[in-house]
Amino acid sequence: MGNLFNNYEEACAIILFGIGFTTLLLHRNMIKKVIGFSMMDSAIYLFLAAKGYIAGRKAPIIENGVQAVEAYINPVPAGLVLTGIVVSVSSTALMLALTVRLYRRYHTLNIDEITEMARKEEV
Amino acid sequence: MALWQNLPFAMILLPLASAGVTSVLRGRAARWTAICVIALVTGMAAALAVFMQGYGQSYPYMMGHFPAPWGNEIRAGILEAVVALCFSAVMLLSVLGGLRNLKRDIRTDRQNLYFVMCELTTSALMAQVFTNDVFTAYVFLEITTIAACVLICANSKGRALTAAARYMVLNLVGSGLFLLSLSLIYDLTGHLLMSNIQEKMAELSAQGKYEQPITMVIALVTIGLGIKSALYPFHTWVPDAYSMSTPTSSAILSSLISEGYLFLLIKFYYRVFGMQVVLETGIANVLFVLGAFGAVMGSLLAVRQTDIRRMVAYSSVAQIGYIYLAMGIGTPEGMTAAAYQIVAHAVCKALLFIAAGGLSDASRERQDLPHLRGAFYRQPVAGAAFTLGALSMIGLPLLSGFIVKVSYAEAAVGIGGKRMAGVLAVLIVSTLLNTLYFGRAMINLYRLEEKKIREQRRFRCGACFAISCALLAAVTVALGVASRPVLEAIRQGFQMFG
Numbered sequence: 001m002g003n004l005f006n007n008y009e010e011a012c013a014i015i016l017f018g019i020g021f022t023t024l025l026l027h028r029n030m031i032k033k034v035i036g037f038s039m040m041d042s043a044i045y046l047f048l049a050a051k052g053y054i055a056g057r058k059a060p061i062i063e064n065g066v067q068a069v070e071a072y073i074n075p076v077p078a079g080l081v082l083t084g085i086v087v088s089v090s091s092t093a094l095m096l097a098l099t100v101r102l103y104r105r106y107h108t109l110n111i112d113e114i115t116e117m118a119r120k121e122e123v
Numbered sequence: 124m125a126l127w128q129n130l131p132f133a134m135i136l137l138p139l140a141s142a143g144v145t146s147v148l149r150g151r152a153a154r155w156t157a158i159c160v161i162a163l164v165t166g167m168a169a170a171l172a173v174f175m176q177g178y179g180q181s182y183p184y185m186m187g188h189f190p191a192p193w194g195n196e197i198r199a200g201i202l203e204a205v206v207a208l209c210f211s212a213v214m215l216l217s218v219l220g221g222l223r224n225l226k227r228d229i230r231t232d233r234q235n236l237y238f239v240m241c242e243l244t245t246s247a248l249m250a251q252v253f254t255n256d257v258f259t260a261y262v263f264l265e266i267t268t269i270a271a272c273v274l275i276c277a278n279s280k281g282r283a284l285t286a287a288a289r290y291m292v293l294n295l296v297g298s299g300l301f302l303l304s305l306s307l308i309y310d311l312t313g314h315l316l317m318s319n320i321q322e323k324m325a326e327l328s329a330q331g332k333y334e335q336p337i338t339m340v341i342a343l344v345t346i347g348l349g350i351k352s353a354l355y356p357f358h359t360w361v362p363d364a365y366s367m368s369t370p371t372s373s374a375i376l377s378s379l380i381s382e383g384y385l386f387l388l389i390k391f392y393y394r395v396f397g398m399q400v401v402l403e404t405g406i407a408n409v410l411f412v413l414g415a416f417g418a419v420m421g422s423l424l425a426v427r428q429t430d431i432r433r434m435v436a437y438s439s440v441a442q443i444g445y446i447y448l449a450m451g452i453g454t455p456e457g458m459t460a461a462a463y464q465i466v467a468h469a470v471c472k473a474l475l476f477i478a479a480g481g482l483s484d485a486s487r488e489r490q491d492l493p494h495l496r497g498a499f500y501r502q503p504v505a506g507a508a509f510t511l512g513a514l515s516m517i518g519l520p521l522l523s524g525f526i527v528k529v530s531y532a533e534a535a536v537g538i539g540g541k542r543m544a545g546v547l548a549v550l551i552v553s554t555l556l557n558t559l560y561f562g563r564a565m566i567n568l569y570r571l572e573e574k575k576i577r578e579q580r581r582f583r584c585g586a587c588f589a590i591s592c593a594l595l596a597a598v599t600v601a602l603g604v605a606s607r608p609v610l611e612a613i614r615q616g617f618q619m620f621g
Contacts (some may be wrong), residue, residue: 017303025296033292040299048306077309080258084302087265091295094269098276098288111288118282 009050016043030099030109034092041088045081052077130171131199131253132184134164134207138246146239153235154222157242161215164245168208175201176612181619183255183318196316198255202462202616205609206386207252209466210379212598213473214245217378220477220591221371224484228278228369237277243270244375248383255317257305257395260387264301268294268351271380274372275364286363293350293360300347307340308395317394328400337396338404344391345406352384354447355417358440362428365436366490370480373432377439378472382465385446389461392450393620402453411451411542415549417444422556430490431482434560435475438516441553442468448549449531452542455617456534462613463530467515467523467602474595475512481505481592482568485582492564497571500579506568508592513561515599518554523602528554530610 004011020043023036052074060072099109106114141160145153181200188194218225218241229237243266250263272294276287309315311333312323327333350357365373392401401407421441428434442464449461483490485502499506515522528550535546571579602609 017299021296021299024292024299030288037295037299041302044299044302044306047303048309051306051310076315080306080309080315083258083262087262090269091265091291091298094272095291095295098272098284098291101276102284102288105284111285111292114288115285118285122282 007050010047013043013047013050016040016046028110028112030095030102030111033111034095034099037095038088038092041084045084048077048081048084125174127170127174128182128184128199130167130174131197131203131207131249132186134167134171134211134249135197135246135253137167138164138242138249142239142242142246145235145242148235150231150234153238157238158215158218160242161211161218161245164249165208165211165215168204168211171199172201172204172208172612175199175204191316192314192319195259196255197250197253198317199253200616200619201612202620203252205612205616206462206466207249209469210248210252210383211245213378213469213595214241214248214375216591216595217371217374217473217477219587220473220595221369221374221480222587223585224369224480225371228280230279233277237274240270240273240277241371241375244274244379248379251383251387255394256315257308257317257320257391258315261298261302261305264351264384264387265298267380267383268298271376274375275368277372278367278369280367282363283367286360286367290360290364293357297347297350297357300343300350304340304343304347307336307343311336311340317390320395321397324395324400325397328397328403337400338406341396341401341404341406345388345410348384348388348391349413349447352381352388353440353443354413355420355440355444356413358417358421358443361440362433362436365439365476366430366432370476373436373480374473374476377436377476378469381439381443382469385443385465386462389450389458390620393458393617398458407451407453409451410447411453411545414444414447414449414451415545417441418448418549418553419556420444422553422560426556426560428560429492431479431492431495431564432476432490434564435472435479438475438557438560439468439472441557442472442516445527445531445553448546449534452534452538452546454534454537455614456530456537458617459610459613460527460530460534462617463606463610464527466609466613467527467599470595470598470602471512471515471523474508474592474599475516477588477591477595478505478509478512481584481588482509485584492567495564496567497569497575497579499568500571500576502582502584504584504589504592508596509568510565511596511599513565515603517557517561521600521603523599523606526603526606526610 017040020036020040024033027033054073057073060075106117138160145156183196183198186195247263247266254260272287272291276283312320314320353361418441421437421444425434425437446461446464449457481502482498482505486495486498515524518524518528535543
């Protein structure tokens with residue numbers, strides 16, 4: 001239990017991941033699915049950022065010529081987070097575009113209703 | 124460094140750059156640019172395979188000017204070369220085979236975008252095959268996902284849109300799990316390059332440290348990629364996505380995109396975790412059970428279908444189950460069988476989907492078996508191609524499916540015990556079921572009264588379609604007749620993986 005409080009950022013990230021994951025998978029509303037997806041990815045970025053941070057150090061931008069490694073935090077996770085954000089923004093955009101097209105055609109955001117209507121359309 | 128060693132890099136970059144150019148070209152120009160670029164990539168893959176045979180070992184290739192722990196790397200070996208050749212060739216033939224349907228199914232002013240997606244998929248697949256960096260693998264995995272979603276919903280008719288939405292939801296779940304596992308890997312080992320991670324993993328496992336997190340990470344990668352490659356319980360998006368999209372898309376999705384994820388999973392097992400560590404966690408048992416279950420259930424569900432493309436889609440689910448089954452055997456022979464199945468299935472499924480597209484074109488665009496009755500007489504090229512593909516799936520000698528089954532049986536006999544019985548039972552049951560549903564489909568293609576046969580109007584299939592079917596069929600036969608070089612190359616490739 002103590003571990004959970006000490007690593008509260010990671011614990012928080014995993015809880016958020018779980019919430020996002022279940023929303024994306026189980027919620028019927030397309031927009032809420034997209035929100036769940038955003039939440040899930042952000043949770044991973046929080047996890048990565050927490051992993052890269054070292055207490056008491058500064059962002060890895062050289063200041064006053066200090067080049068010692070001990071002065072700065074680990075920059076790699078920040079790079080990963082940036083790349084990840086680009087990827088998830090494009091996925092979100094695609095999901096939203098799909099949602100718009102589905103809404104224009106079926107006038108609802110409920111994926112179950114949409115599937116049902118699409119099936120009837122077929123017959 | 125020899126000049127040819129730049130080939131893998133060019134195979135990733137060329138289609139990526141050309142995708143940018145294609146997006147501003149008009150229909151016809153875009154079409155031929157994409158086809159030429161993919162053909163060029165296929166040529167480069169063939170050249171790489173030849174050079175690798177002579178070179179005899181794998182090599183890392185530095186991207187940019189930063190050496191190993193900081194920079195990004197790709198890595199080529201004989202296995203990567205063979206898989207890349209297979210993927211690019213199937214890509215080329217799928218696009219050629221479905222050209223006529225593409226012109227009909229997709230709005231004229233948007234056709235160039237479809238070819239952009241084909242090029243992006245090619246580039247992303249090549250990157251997944253060659254990359255030596257786990258995060259690069261993730262980025263290209265997402266590019267594949269996005270491109271595949273557009274490939275599905277490019278056809279605006281019918282349920283393609285809902286199919287794309289369902290595809291996207293499950294795939295994003297898979298990507299999320301995969302990304303989480305990568306973060307954990309970085310957290311555990313402090314590296315992103317596969318070679319460095321593998322060293323560190325071996326070290327950790329020797330010291331007995333972090334056993335649970337490592338098991339967790341391996342499970343996450345497996346489930347993430349399992350969802351994305353349509354392993355049995357996660358296959359719900361498959362039937363709609365494969366049967367509603369245009370034939371080229373179904374061929375690309377079933378035979379390239381799923382197989383790309385599977386190859387990445389094999390690569391992760393060997394290059395990131397190390398096979399020893401993976402086997403210690405017992406994840407192979409889970410794969411074995413899920414694979415066996417998928418192989419049987421996929422076939423059972425296929426028997427119930429009356430729509431020819433849905434039937435082939437469920438057969439895909441069964442074949443993917445087969446690949447997991449072979450990975451679950453856990454021996455080098457099992458892995459070789461899995462890799463051979465990846466290659467054989469990629470070629471054969473593309474053939475089946477393209478041929479099924481041709482058959483329904485000749486039958487007023489209907490896909491259900493009663494309407495396809497006698498389709499062979501209307502469209503003999505597609506009929507013959509479908510028959511050959513179906514026979515290969517059943518596992519007739521001289522075709523690739525037979526070699527798959529033989530190598531599975533050999534791998535199973537190699538381990539003995541309960542697993543041998545399991546593999547053999549699955550082989551027998553699924554062969555029987557395959558015979559049942561593919562047999563029924565074939566009978567429908569040929570069944571027609573004598574009098575009516577002469578009345579059937581011949582449907583002109585077009586040169587591109589005929590060439591594509593003929594080449595895919597030829598490769599299916601070649602893989603069945605001369606399987607030894609391919610199997611040998613795969614075996615060598617796994618040794619280079621080590």
